[in-house]
Amino acid sequence: xxxxxxxxxxxxxxxxxxxxxxxxxxxxxxxxxxxxxxxxxxxxxxxxxxxxxxxxxxxxxxxxxxxxxxxxxxxxxxxxxxxxxxxxxxxxxxxxxxxxxxxxxxxxxxxxxxxxxxxxxxxxxxxxxxxxxxxxxxxxxxxxxxxxxxxxxxxxxxxxxxxxxxxxxxxxxxxxxxxxxxxxxxxxxxxxxxxxxxxxxxxxxxxxxxxxxxxxxxxxxxxxxxxxxxxxxxxxxxxxxxxxxxxxxxxxxxxxxxxxxxxxxxxxxxxxxxx
Amino acid sequence: xxxxxxxxxxxxxxxxxxxxxxxxxxxxxxxxxxxxxxxxxxxxxxxxxxxxxxxxxxxxxxxxxxxxxxxxxxxxxxxxxxxxxxxxxxxxxxxxxxxxxxxxxxxxxxxxxxxxxxxxxxxxxxxxxxxxxxxxxxxxxxxxxxxxxxxxxxxxxxxxxxxxxxxxxxxxxxxxxxxxxxxxxxxxxxxxxxxxxxxxxxxxxxxxxxxxxxxxxxxx
Numbered sequence: 001x002x003x004x005x006x007x008x009x010x011x012x013x014x015x016x017x018x019x020x021x022x023x024x025x026x027x028x029x030x031x032x033x034x035x036x037x038x039x040x041x042x043x044x045x046x047x048x049x050x051x052x053x054x055x056x057x058x059x060x061x062x063x064x065x066x067x068x069x070x071x072x073x074x075x076x077x078x079x080x081x082x083x084x085x086x087x088x089x090x091x092x093x094x095x096x097x098x099x100x101x102x103x104x105x106x107x108x109x110x111x112x113x114x115x116x117x118x119x120x121x122x123x124x125x126x127x128x129x130x131x132x133x134x135x136x137x138x139x140x141x142x143x144x145x146x147x148x149x150x151x152x153x154x155x156x157x158x159x160x161x162x163x164x165x166x167x168x169x170x171x172x173x174x175x176x177x178x179x180x181x182x183x184x185x186x187x188x189x190x191x192x193x194x195x196x197x198x199x200x201x202x203x204x205x206x207x208x209x210x211x212x213x214x215x216x217x218x219x220x221x222x223x224x225x226x227x228x229x230x231x232x233x234x235x236x237x238x239x240x241x242x243x244x245x246x247x248x249x250x251x252x253x254x255x256x257x258x259x260x261x262x263x264x265x266x267x268x269x270x271x272x273x274x275x
Numbered sequence: 276x277x278x279x280x281x282x283x284x285x286x287x288x289x290x291x292x293x294x295x296x297x298x299x300x301x302x303x304x305x306x307x308x309x310x311x312x313x314x315x316x317x318x319x320x321x322x323x324x325x326x327x328x329x330x331x332x333x334x335x336x337x338x339x340x341x342x343x344x345x346x347x348x349x350x351x352x353x354x355x356x357x358x359x360x361x362x363x364x365x366x367x368x369x370x371x372x373x374x375x376x377x378x379x380x381x382x383x384x385x386x387x388x389x390x391x392x393x394x395x396x397x398x399x400x401x402x403x404x405x406x407x408x409x410x411x412x413x414x415x416x417x418x419x420x421x422x423x424x425x426x427x428x429x430x431x432x433x434x435x436x437x438x439x440x441x442x443x444x445x446x447x448x449x450x451x452x453x454x455x456x457x458x459x460x461x462x463x464x465x466x467x468x469x470x471x472x473x474x475x476x477x478x479x480x481x482x483x484x485x486x487x488x489x490x491x492x493x494x495x
Contacts, residue, residue, distance in 0.1 A: 073453060076460040100460045161457030179444045180454070186344075190444075193347035195362055 025064035026244065027084035028054050032069045033183045035208050036268040037090035037233075049268035050088040053107065056260050057235075060251040073161050073182060076100055079236055085244060086237050090202065092163045092230030102239050104248040106232025107261055109275045111223035112164055113203035117191065118216035122150045122198060125221040133172075133227025143222055148174035150221070155179060157187045157196035164200040167228040191217060204269055232275050279455045279468060286451030287472050293365075293437045293447060294476075297372035298430060304373060305380025309418075312385040323381065330378035335436050338375060343367040343443045368440045376433045383425045387418035423492050427484030431477050438473075448472055 030038040030050055038048040046067055058065035070078045072089070079087050079101060093103040111130060116123055127143040151173050158164040160180040168178050179196065181187045184205050191199045192215045199206070203223055210217040235248045255261050261274035311323035330338065346352055346361050353361075360366045391414055399409040441450035452469035456462045 073457045074462065077456070077462045080460070160453065181444060182442060189344055190347075193344070194353060194358075195347065195364075 025066070026058070026086060028058075028065055028067045028086045028088050029070040029075060029078055029084040030054070030067055030087070031072045031075065031089045031183075033072070033185060034090050034202075034205060035212075036204055037202070038088070049108070049264055049273075050090065052264050052268070053255070053261065054088050056255055056264070057248065057251040060254050061247050063247075071182070072159065076236070079238060082238075085241070086235050086248065088235055090233055091236050093232055093234045094163060094166070094228075094230040096166070097236070100239075102237045102241070102245055103234035104237065104245060105252055106234045106275045107252050107256075108265060108273045109225070109232035110269065110273045111203050111225050112167075112200060112229055113206065113219045113223045114198050114200050114221045115191065115206040115217050116198050116220050117194070118218050120197070120220070122154070123218060123220055125150050127222040130223040130225065132225045133229065135226065144172050147221060148172075151176050151198065153177070154197040155195070157181060157190055157199045158201060159184050159187055162201075163229050167224065168200060170228050172228075188213070188215075188217070204273075279459075279465065282455065283448060283451050283468055283472060286446055286448040286469075287476070289446060289450075290434070290437050290440075290448040291476065293368055293372065293440055293445075294430070294434050297369050297376060297437075298433060300369065300373035301376030301380055301433070304377030305384055308377065308381035309384035309388060312381060313388050327378040327381050330375050331382070335371065335375050336439050336442070339368065339371045339439055339443060342371045364440075364443045364445050367443060368437075368445055372433065372436060372440075375436065376429060379429050379432075380426065383422045383429065384418055387421040388414060390421065391417050420492055423484065423488050427481070427488075430480050430484070434473065434476055434480065 030046060030048075032038055032040045032046050032048075034048075036048055038046065038050045041047050046069065051067055054065060054067055067088075068084055070083070070089075075087055075089055075091070076097065078084065087101075091097070091103075093106060097103070114125075125146060127146050128139055131140045131143045133140060152175065155177040156168055157179045158168060158181070160182060165178070165180055167173075168176060179190070181190070184201055187196070187199050187201065188206075188209045190196045192213075198220070203219060206217050206219060209215070235252075237245045237248065252261075256274065262272045265271070265273040308323045308326060311319050312327070314320055314323075342361070343364060346357075346367075352358065360370075395413055395417070396409055399413055404412075437447060438449035440447045441453055444450075446454070448469050452465045455465040459465070
């Protein structure tokens with residue numbers, strides 16, 4: 001009998017070992033389809049700015065991290081149903097998303113832009129170089145008016161469930177034909193195939209695609225920030241998981257002070273997108 | 276759940292349109308290829324077999340991507356008259372669905388043709404009925420009657436197949452459900468409602484087929 005007791009204790013103990021080994025480990029969800037924020041190499045391994053940053057933050061937090069892939073349109077439900085513990089997927093902090101999940105402080109910010117194929121009749125739109133919807137004023141109003149007339153009746157493509165879709169549906173640019181896609185890849189494909197007159201996404205998503213594919217995709221109109229475009233990109237964390245939230249905030253502070261975020265941003269974006 | 280219902284119903288209308296249109300073209304394609312399949316000429320026969328082999332042997336999603344993204348990538352097609360059709364996701368879906376269901380329908384009809392008892396045809400021949408009339412008045416009606424149960428299944432399978440249309444930007448029932456999901460972050464509500472609507476459409480199709488079987492099918 002004694003031997004069984006020992007065996008039983010051993011089994012229970014081994015469970016504790018497994019549990020304690022996992023106590024410091026977290027899972028981070030990313031899309032792996034939005035270069036240069038996050039993507040995959042030819043061998044299928046995840047890479048990109050956020051994959052490097054996630055590893056750096058985990059090192060600071062002394063967590064054992066696994067980065068898992070998740071389709072964009074299921075990202076937030078996957079977090080709330082505990083498929084993983086944090087989102088790092090180029091997800092901007094917006095008031096709509098804050099109703100469902102929490103965000104850490106922003107770690108990077110990057111403007112959005114329209115893109116067309118070279119030779120399009122809206123390749124040159126007469127607007128300021130960039131507009132910030134938070135600031136507003138007559139410059140922004142005029143730019144939006146110009147955009148409304150340029151985009152009128154055009155087919156505008158964007159990824160589903162993004163800040164870009166929110167903006168296009170906000171009515172700021174009037175009546176357009178909106179087409180939404182599951183991934184940015186598909187937006188790029190249909191833009192080059194000619195099904196989209198114009199597309200909206202993070203500016204780097206287009207420049208990265210143009211560079212890698214050699215297609216004549218060019219940016220047009222102003223760059224956008226503020227308003228529907230949110231307040232930077234942060235780590236999405238479940239509501240109530242305040243311990244992890246604090247840890248991420250502290251780690252982002254440290255990574256910023258040490259210049260890690262800037263360094264990684266320059267590596268992946270070609271400019272300092274850190275915030 | 277109530278508030279998402281109207282937008283899902285809009286999607287259901289598109290789903291229904293996709294189903295009816297592709298079943299219509301699919302039936303014509305299926306009938307033509309079934310007749311080609313029972314043709315004695317080996318070249319015609321093999322061609323029809325190759326068509327049904329390809330479309331039954333590859334996933335519908337692959338066919339849809341091939342037509343939507345694949346064909347659009349061919350410069351020559353983009354500059355031709357065909358672009359008017361291929362440009363529209365709706366027609367790409369109709370082409371893919373029709374060719375897919377056409378392949379299955381041709382197999383259903385072929386097997387129905389081949390199970391017709393020789394005696395019927397011989398009886399007609401002995402009465403001096405021409406081959407053409409034998410085909411239209413004897414073989415075809417029997418084949419259609421015999422195909423009804425299997426064809427009913429095919430309609431239901433195709434209804435579920437139309438849900439793939441949402442991956443090429445069509446806002447069908449599934450597309451609307453996905454939109455609700457990304458706007459509300461409530462996948463359960465969005466997809467269970469869509470599921471119930473699909474079930475309801477299936478229920479209607481099932482009963483129509485059951486009625487037709489009772490009225491026109493063979494009594495066992």
